[in-house]
Amino acid sequence: MEEGYAVVLVYSTAHALKAEKALQRAGLSCKLIPVPRHISSDCGVCVRIHRADQEEVLEVLETVGVGIEGVHNI
Amino acid sequence: MPASLRPGDWEVPLDEVIYFDNAATSWPKPPEVTEAMVRFLNEIGANPGRSGHRMAVEAGRVVYEAREAIAELFNAPDPLRVVFGSNATEALNLVLRGYLRPGDHVVTSSVEHNAVMRPLRALERQGVEITVVGCAPDGTLDPADVLAAIRSNTVLVVLNHASNVVGTILPVAEVAAQVRAQLIAPLPAPLLVVDAAQTAGAVPIDVQADGIDLLVFTGHKSLHGPTGTGGLVIGERVDLARLEPLKRGGTGSRSEHEEQPDFLPDKYESGTVNAVGLAGLTAGVRWVLKQGVEAIRAREEALTRRLIDGLRAIPGVTVYGTLDPARQTATVSFSIAGMEPSEVGLRLDEEFAIMCRVGLHCAPAAHRTIGTFPTGTVRFSLGAFNTAEEVDRALEAVERLAGDTRRRTHSARRMMHQAGYEQQGG
Numbered sequence A: 001m002e003e004g005y006a007v008v009l010v011y012s013t014a015h016a017l018k019a020e021k022a023l024q025r026a027g028l029s030c031k032l033i034p035v036p037r038h039i040s041s042d043c044g045v046c047v048r049i050h051r052a053d054q055e056e057v058l059e060v061l062e063t064v065g066v067g068i069e070g071v072h073n074i
Numbered sequence B: 001m002p003a004s005l006r007p008g009d010w011e012v013p014l015d016e017v018i019y020f021d022n023a024a025t026s027w028p029k030p031p032e033v034t035e036a037m038v039r040f041l042n043e044i045g046a047n048p049g050r051s052g053h054r055m056a057v058e059a060g061r062v063v064y065e066a067r068e069a070i071a072e073l074f075n076a077p078d079p080l081r082v083v084f085g086s087n088a089t090e091a092l093n094l095v096l097r098g099y100l101r102p103g104d105h106v107v108t109s110s111v112e113h114n115a116v117m118r119p120l121r122a123l124e125r126q127g128v129e130i131t132v133v134g135c136a137p138d139g140t141l142d143p144a145d146v147l148a149a150i151r152s153n154t155v156l157v158v159l160n161h162a163s164n165v166v167g168t169i170l171p172v173a174e175v176a177a178q179v180r181a182q183l184i185a186p187l188p189a190p191l192l193v194v195d196a197a198q199t200a201g202a203v204p205i206d207v208q209a210d211g212i213d214l215l216v217f218t219g220h221k222s223l224h225g226p227t228g229t230g231g232l233v234i235g236e237r238v239d240l241a242r243l244e245p246l247k248r249g250g251t252g253s254r255s256e257h258e259e260q261p262d263f264l265p266d267k268y269e270s271g272t273v274n275a276v277g278l279a280g281l282t283a284g285v286r287w288v289l290k291q292g293v294e295a296i297r298a299r300e301e302a303l304t305r306r307l308i309d310g311l312r313a314i315p316g317v318t319v320y321g322t323l324d325p326a327r328q329t330a331t332v333s334f335s336i337a338g339m340e341p342s343e344v345g346l347r348l349d350e351e352f353a354i355m356c357r358v359g360l361h362c363a364p365a366a367h368r369t370i371g372t373f374p375t376g377t378v379r380f381s382l383g384a385f386n387t388a389e390e391v392d393r394a395l396e397a398v399e400r401l402a403g404d405t406r407r408r409t410h411s412a413r414r415m416m417h418q419a420g421y422e423q424q425g426g
């Protein structure tokens, strides 16, 4: 199983909060953290997930309609 | 110190005040609303959506929870389709000024608030065409008249869900159904914009079942939030590329770009939102959901019936509207023969501690429709916290005032009669 975290970049804080709720409902752990500076100059938050969950996470987010700007390993 | 009102040199304990001005803004608020706002200021505080630290995320969560509460109440398809602003007026300006272009046609009704009519009249000077469909003198609207007014260039139908003057509820769902049923491809059906300032939280609204494309609400009336909250629910038929924002600026998202974001809700929410107000609004909406809109409506209907029946039984009092509580909100307009509304208002306040609103209620068109322009009416607007006992006390007060004017007119007539008699005799 892949170790470590990935961050999912979404459009804005509102989208990040919607993502967080949907992932919690799906039983996938996540945390909203500031966007790491080396990934984007944006000032908001992104969704940190376990790398191992990535596929499932993206599926959930697509189902609830949270647009994804990018996924990065950290 | 007990809470009290101090108008001039006398004092009324707050619990003896009769507040019948809920159509202007609701009072009192559920205690949860104040508590949520205090908690936000004391314990959360940060800027929602601007920074990444946990206090900012918590503040963002408060705002997101307001979106969820509004989405649940109106059955919006997605909390991100809820856009907040300072009130219904701002949301109406966003929709009307953001969507309409010269050459477009709009259909609206003759009972609209100035929050609709003033932006529309300004747009008319820029080449937008407007048809105002007449309502009956009781404020009712025939959907067939709306249908008949629609042309090939009609892009919006803008309707008040309920008149803030007479409370009459307009058949918005029927209008939506009929407009869409007669839609002739390839012409897109115009969007239905509903001004729910008077009904949100007091009358059931389901944007999807009712066919409402843009629902405008204000937070401080029957949603029981604080002033400075409101917004709109944007339906899935709305072309976001066409709907321009009213303001542009910082959103906390896409900060590296100097162009406004094109996604919801950020496109329409520049500048720090009223997070403390939205904390209160969420508590207000949750309170409404807990009571149930149907239950609130049933209670208000019963009080409205008591008020209308009582007023109609007083000689010299004229009540406007449908006179049918099932077809209106808890807002009742009336007049007393021989007494100016302004005098009625002042005496109700000073002698009976009854707070109400008199005059034209920011809706001259509605007063023209019911035949009370330019004098206006006296408006009693009940809310979720009013009681039958308050209605009875108010009826007694109106009866006293109406009795005074009857005596006044009677003695004036007698004096005129005597004067005429003497003239003839002399």
Ligand SMILES: Cc1ncc(COP(=O)(O)O)c(C=O)c1O
Residues within 6 Å of the ligand: B023, B024, B087, B088, B089, B090, B113, B115, B160, B162, B163, B164, B195, B197, B198, B218, B219, B230, B362
């Ligand atoms: C029908 C109607 N539309 C719009 C408004 C404007 O609401 P706000 O003052 O909260 O913008 C009101 C209330 O004043 C209203 O009654």
